[in-house]
Amino acid sequence: MGYVLNRLIQGLTVIAAMAGLVFVGVYAIGNPVDMLISPEADQAEIDATIARLGLDKPLLEQFLNFVSGVLHGDFGTSFIYNEPAVRLILDRFPATLELAVSAVLIAILVGIPLGVIAGLIPDKPAGRSIMAVSILGFSLPTFWVGMMLIMIFSVWLGWLPSTGRGETVELFGIPVSFLTASGLKHLLLPAINLALFKTSLVIRLARAGTREVVGQDYIKFARAKGLPESRVILVHLLKNMMIPVVTVLGLEFGSVVAFAVVTETVFAWPGMGRLLISSIVQLDRPVIVAYLMLTVLLFVIVNFVVDLLYALLDPRVRRKGA
Amino acid sequence: MTRAAETRAEPTLVVKGLKTHFFTEAGVVKSVDGVDLTVDRGEILGLVGESGSGKSVTGFSLLGLIDPPGRIVEGSIRLSGEELTTAAPKRLRELRGNRIAMIFQDPMMTLNPVLKIETQMVETLQAHIKIGHAEARARARDALGRVGIPSPEERLDAYPHQFSGGMRQRVAIAIALLHQPDLIVADEPTTALDVTIQAQILAEVQTLCRETGTALIWITHDLAIISGLADRVAVMYAGRIVETGAIADVVAHPRHPYTHGLIGSVPSRNRRGERLTQIPGMTPSFLSLPPGCAFAPRCARADEACGLLPELSDGPHLVRCFHPMDRGEPA
CATH class of the missing domain: 1.10.3720.10 (MetI-like)
Incomplete structure (x- = not known):
């Protein structure tokens, strides 16, 4: 049981660390607003969209919003499809x-x-x-x-x-x-x-x-016991090799x-x-x-x-x- | 019935002119080059030699377990009257573990680490006889009990890593004895164990073989170990038997200079305080053996005659030497 618990805690640590890295990494690759809004849109429309998507807030706040969402099972909504990303x-x-x-x-x-x-x-x-x-x-x-x-x-x-x-x-x-x-x-x-x-x-x-x-002794010993070759290969060899x-x-x-x-x-x-x-x-x-x-x-x-x-x-x- | 008749007619094992060679890139390694052995029913034969003398290869040859590039090139092995060198692989498999069994040197490596002891014993039984699982398990449990493993019922469900080295070797011995074979080849089975465990195991194997009438070939580099165990001894050097006879006779009156050297290098109570003698030089490489007597370059008695290969002499105490030592002769 201790073994399972130990592995579980390790796993959660990895997930938490990755959340930070992934969020910051994706934040760095470009401004999605440029892709979402038609070139003719005026500044007011752009600002409205940015505010709606929550992109006007500082990085840390966006991240905390994301984390609290994740804890409630919400990974955010797709900008393009307007559907939950997880779905x-x-x-x-x-x-x-x-x-x-x-x-x-x-x-x-x-x-x-x-x-x-x-x-x-x-x-x-x-x-x-x-x-x-x-x-x-x-x-x-x-x-x-x-x-x-x-x-x-x-x-x-x-x-x-x-x-x-x-x-x-x-x-x-x-x-x-x-x-x-x-x-x-x-x-x-x-x-x-x-x-x-x-x-x-x-x-x-x-x-x-x-x-x-x-080449191990136990394979030779298995043969010395007179086991059929099929058993030597399928049991003695395969189980160790796997x-x-x-x-x-x-x-x-x-x-x-x-x-x-x-x-x-x-x-x-x-x-x-x-x-x-x-x-x-x-x-x-x-x-x-x-x-x-x-x-x-x-x-x-x-x-x-x-x-x-x-x-x-x-x-x-x-x-x-x- | 027929087997009993054959056993009476012939010793358990008769090996004649056995040659096992390894065909390597560097040349032909003649690890076993003309070995003759006879083991009677229930007899214990010690096969003694230094590392690389071909004693283990001899043992594996008896079971037909020589891996390429090695193979038996010549000679005859008769087990209870049946020729093994020409037997079909299927027949050899039927005999292995059943009529002829083997115990390996390193008990830590012999048992499969991922299979329960029970599995490894039951499969040995089921490979040779039709037997249900429950019955096979019962027989396995009894076999563990006989080799002195405490609470065998529970130990059947254990894995090899839960055993000590000595206990693992006992399991291997129990497996070898499962079918009460005619012959067991034990390849330095106590070398890897503590001295106290060695003595216990020696005594137990001796008793068990006596009880079941199983003949035993005990391969070792340690003359002292087998002097209390074996009936007869065969001394190997560079792929050949150089001396063989009753154990007491050979130890007390060695005739081959090599045997003499081996005995002289064993510490003994009678020679307390004296320096141990050693055999000069090293075991020769199989790729560069001298043409005649292989021991000649290390032998104080060697002369021109030793450029030819001496034959094994006749009689109960045989020696392969042109200048054998006489009884009671000093070194």
Whole structure:
């Protein structure tokens, strides 16, 4: 319990510190009034708008207003849409989350088996080819791969749609697209595109982990006990190898959700990333701040979950934390 | 029945001309280069040598656990009459942990850190016999009790890091004994432990092997440890057996100059106050072995004849030397 409480306090500290940084940072990037008001507007109109948005007050007062709002669950109202910023973001959140979860699933399902194989036979042609492919996955820019995927699968082959999200159905009140055929088709290309980099990362982690674990005495001892090779690999090796992989993947999951921006832009995926880009262009401060704050919150939560998962995988952590 | 008949006909283990070589970039490392061993049912054989003499590789070869770039290139290993060097991998797996088991050197590294003791014991049982989980757990608990682990029922649910080194080695021994194998290969199992624990474990392993009729190969660099434990001893040097015989005979009257040197370097009550003798030079690298007797460059008795490889002599006390020492001869 003390362990959980300790992590909770750390998380809250991070959120508080980020609130200050984010607010000041966004304040510095330009005057939104220039973007909001038509060039013909007179000084009185400009002053009225500035007063309405609360931009005439000193920075500290604006910040305190923001903080008190946040404490009441209000992250401010979008300058552009005139809607609560949090609602704008959360409306788009399921789409991004679905994309991110699909991408991470692909990365795990493809990356771990390939990484383990590459780690078990590092000197054979198969092992070397897997590593060569993973270097490609690392080095090719996401936007270019996305365009190539559209070129091949949408333009030339005509198999999959290139933009947007397909039909959605409600699941526990959240719109999801992976349960419909059209939704799956729309999801496939962006998910693969987003997964590419992560898959390469997982391959490398899994390979390094496998190579380290496979030389340990306990693997040799497991073989000396006469266990079938499948059990040696799937239980003895995998359970130890997964500890660093879970840590990194967990942390990466946060970044996949928060920064799916490029993929969402290329595939016109109606997610949070696209909202962020347009909000930055239009200097829609409350949305940017709310987005970044939610991202911080997401990272804190993900870190917390990873710590718990870590304890689940490694009994040695469990005892120290208790 | 058939196995019992075979056991009577043949010793538990017969190794003939075993060669295990490692094909490295620097050259062929002949870690084991023609080893002969015989271990009878229930017998304890001490396999003694310095670091790098090939004794551990011999042990791993017996279980077929040599990793590339190493492999067994020649020779025969017969376990209770069954040839292992030509056995299919599937058959080797069936025998490992079942008829032939191994205890490793470092108990801190042998048990999987993320699996409960129960899991690691139950899986060993279920790998070889059809047995339900509850029954397997009961057998695992009894096995822990036999090696002197207090409150075995609760300890089954613990993880390895909750055990001390000595306790972990007891768990490893309990795992090795689960199927009452014909042979256990123990690779310096007490080297990493406190001296007091060493003595306890030695005594317990000896008793347990006697009870179950399990033969034991105890690999060690410490002659003193096995002099009270083993029935026979085989001394290894540079991948070959240089002397073998009954333990009392070899310790009291070593015939190979190397064995003589090994015994002379062990502190003993009878020679209190004297300087310990040491063997000059170092264990040679396997990549640059002399063509004849590998010990010749460090040997005071070596002459031109030692440029050829001496054969192992005949009789109950065998020695691989052109100029063996006579009984009672001073160094």
